[in-house]
Amino acid sequence: MTAPLAVRGTAIRHRFGDTVAVDGVDLNVPAGMVFGLLGPNGAGKTTTLRMITTLLPAPIGSIEVFGVDVARHKLAVRRLLGYVPQQLSADGALTGRQNVALFARLFDVPRARRRHVVDLSLESVGLTDVADRTAGTYSGGMIRRLELAQALVNAPRLLVLDEPTIGLDPIGRASVWDHIGEVRASTGMTVLVTTHYMDEADQHCDRIALMHRGRICALGTPAELKAGVGPDTTLDDVFRAATGDRLASDAGERMRNVRATRRTAHRLG
Amino acid sequence: MSEQLAVPLTGWGESVPIGLPRLVLFRIGTMCLVELQKLRHDRTELITRAIQPALWLLVFGETFTRLRAIPTGNVPYLDYLAPGILAQSALFIAIFYGIQIIWERDAGVLTKLMVTPTPRIALVTGKAFAASVRALVQALVVLVLAALLGVGLTDNPFKLLAMAAAVILGSSFFCCLSITIAGLVLTHDRLMGIGQAITMPLFFGSSALYPVNLMPGWLQAFNHINPLGYEVDALRGLLIGVPAELGLDFGVLILASAVMIIIASALLGRLAR
Numbered sequence: 001m002t003a004p005l006a007v008r009g010t011a012i013r014h015r016f017g018d019t020v021a022v023d024g025v026d027l028n029v030p031a032g033m034v035f036g037l038l039g040p041n042g043a044g045k046t047t048t049l050r051m052i053t054t055l056l057p058a059p060i061g062s063i064e065v066f067g068v069d070v071a072r073h074k075l076a077v078r079r080l081l082g083y084v085p086q087q088l089s090a091d092g093a094l095t096g097r098q099n100v101a102l103f104a105r106l107f108d109v110p111r112a113r114r115r116h117v118v119d120l121s122l123e124s125v126g127l128t129d130v131a132d133r134t135a136g137t138y139s140g141g142m143i144r145r146l147e148l149a150q151a152l153v154n155a156p157r158l159l160v161l162d163e164p165t166i167g168l169d170p171i172g173r174a175s176v177w178d179h180i181g182e183v184r185a186s187t188g189m190t191v192l193v194t195t196h197y198m199d200e201a202d203q204h205c206d207r208i209a210l211m212h213r214g215r216i217c218a219l220g221t222p223a224e225l226k227a228g229v230g231p232d233t234t235l236d237d238v239f240r241a242a243t244g245d246r247l248a249s250d251a252g253e254r255m256r257n258v259r260a261t262r263r264t265a266h267r268l269g
Numbered sequence: 270m271s272e273q274l275a276v277p278l279t280g281w282g283e284s285v286p287i288g289l290p291r292l293v294l295f296r297i298g299t300m301c302l303v304e305l306q307k308l309r310h311d312r313t314e315l316i317t318r319a320i321q322p323a324l325w326l327l328v329f330g331e332t333f334t335r336l337r338a339i340p341t342g343n344v345p346y347l348d349y350l351a352p353g354i355l356a357q358s359a360l361f362i363a364i365f366y367g368i369q370i371i372w373e374r375d376a377g378v379l380t381k382l383m384v385t386p387t388p389r390i391a392l393v394t395g396k397a398f399a400a401s402v403r404a405l406v407q408a409l410v411v412l413v414l415a416a417l418l419g420v421g422l423t424d425n426p427f428k429l430l431a432m433a434a435a436v437i438l439g440s441s442f443f444c445c446l447s448i449t450i451a452g453l454v455l456t457h458d459r460l461m462g463i464g465q466a467i468t469m470p471l472f473f474g475s476s477a478l479y480p481v482n483l484m485p486g487w488l489q490a491f492n493h494i495n496p497l498g499y500e501v502d503a504l505r506g507l508l509i510g511v512p513a514e515l516g517l518d519f520g521v522l523i524l525a526s527a528v529m530i531i532i533a534s535a536l537l538g539r540l541a542r
Binding site for chain 2: 050053075076078079081084085089093095098105107
């Protein structure tokens with residue numbers, strides 16, 4: 001009897017035109033873990049998340065989220081998910097509370113409980129005091145926490161975070177991870193996260209998959225991965241060993257995602 | 270954080286807890302509410318957007334009323350023009366709503382909405398009605414302006430409600446048209462260009478400024494396939510009481526919006542890739 005899986009991806013594959021973004025990946029995310037998906041720009045991390053979150057058309061291969069097939073039961077899968085995209089995506093024209101209440105409505109939280117759930121979500125990310133200010137006045141770190149609150153209103157079983165700390169200052173980064181940790185500890189939800197920051201992955205992830213050119217090239221706990229390379233190594237060394245030291249060499253097309261993030265950060269910041 | 274959040278708040282798995290029609294209605298309500306909340310935070314937009322219709326009525330309307338260059342029977346030209354300008358300002362708002370969709374895509378807001386249990390068609394219909402809410406508020410401003418300028422508007426509440434319905438249907442159609450174009454061209458700049466390129470032909474190719482029988486034949490033909498023409502005809506019939514084919518107007522507007530909502534829903538997914 002194996003541990004229950006939050007995500008079971010089998011031979012998943014996706015191509016954009018001639019570019020193979022994800023090339024036959026088997027991805028199993030055990031329930032209750034913080035699972036890190038690492039890799040250089042263009043490795044296929046975001047594409048993998050987009051397949052899991054039903055944003056891309058039916059995948060080649062199969063993906064199940066808590067046993068529910070992503071291709072056949074999109075709405076049912078979405079009810080299990082909380083999703084925070086790479087971009088800082090709160091609506092600057094609405095207050096923090098209105099941003100969260102919008103998602104409570106979209107997840108059909110019953111009206112009688114909505115107010116309470118919105119308050120709890122805001123409280124869990126430490127934004128209660130500023131909840132009635134428009135999100136346009138928030139800092140990058142605050143917007144990230146607001147998005148976390150939005151993702152929490154439906155008590156997701158799987159929280160999917162695409163580079164949650166990109167573009168944030170060190171204090172903002174630490175604060176976002178603290179809140180992810182607290183929420184996970186109190187709810188037991190599974191967290192699937194992509195990041196470029198090796199130190200963050202080392203510190204906060206229970207298990208890591210390294211992706212390179214659409215494939216998973218290393219998989220294990222941070223300690224296992226480091227031990228596999230040699231004594232006194234860091235995840236950076238693991239990363240270099242696994243990717244052949246060509247950091248971001250074939251970044252190419254999906255750099256546009258990073259650009260979009262910066263643009264948004266500028267607009268909202 | 271309390272225990273309560275740890276328990277799924279809604280059912281999940283094989284069955285969707287709410288039927289599709291109710292889900293669509295809920296989502297429409299949510300999107301309209303959000304639109305009103307945004308309007309409350311930014312009221313300057315209401316004023317800046319009122320400038321153009323005000324100029325059309327004040328400058329163009331007053332001048333041509335004096336010139337008597339456009340034969341409008343026994344209706345003063347300003348009265349004839351007012352419903353056309355109302356339709357125009359609603360058209361502009363709805364067409365440029367598609368640009369907001371692309372901004373929402375770039376900002377990640379759209380992707381986030383698409384990962385909620387909201388079928389594409391509910392999302393598009395919600396957006397279409399949200400655009401209509403904005404257009405309706407704008408329509409109210411134009412109505413007040415027209416009334417101040419002495420246009421003889423109806424005070425029949427049923428006719429005013431029917432007018433609101435015509436504005437909602439027209440705006441839904443043009444909002445979905447712009448979402449469709451957004452789904453095809455995928456960038457701000459191109460959508461902006463296309464939006465500007467099509468709004469004027471739609472406007473001049475309708476009876477907003479002049480009666481259909483004054484148009485050259487080819488333009489009359491275009492007016493017959495232009496939903497704005499039917500919207501203007503309905504608004505004019507309802508607001509100032511000139512003869513109008515209301516049944517045909519509403520029939521065309523309902524059918525056109527329904528078809529456009531379906532097309533826009535089919536193309537929305539392209540924006541998330």
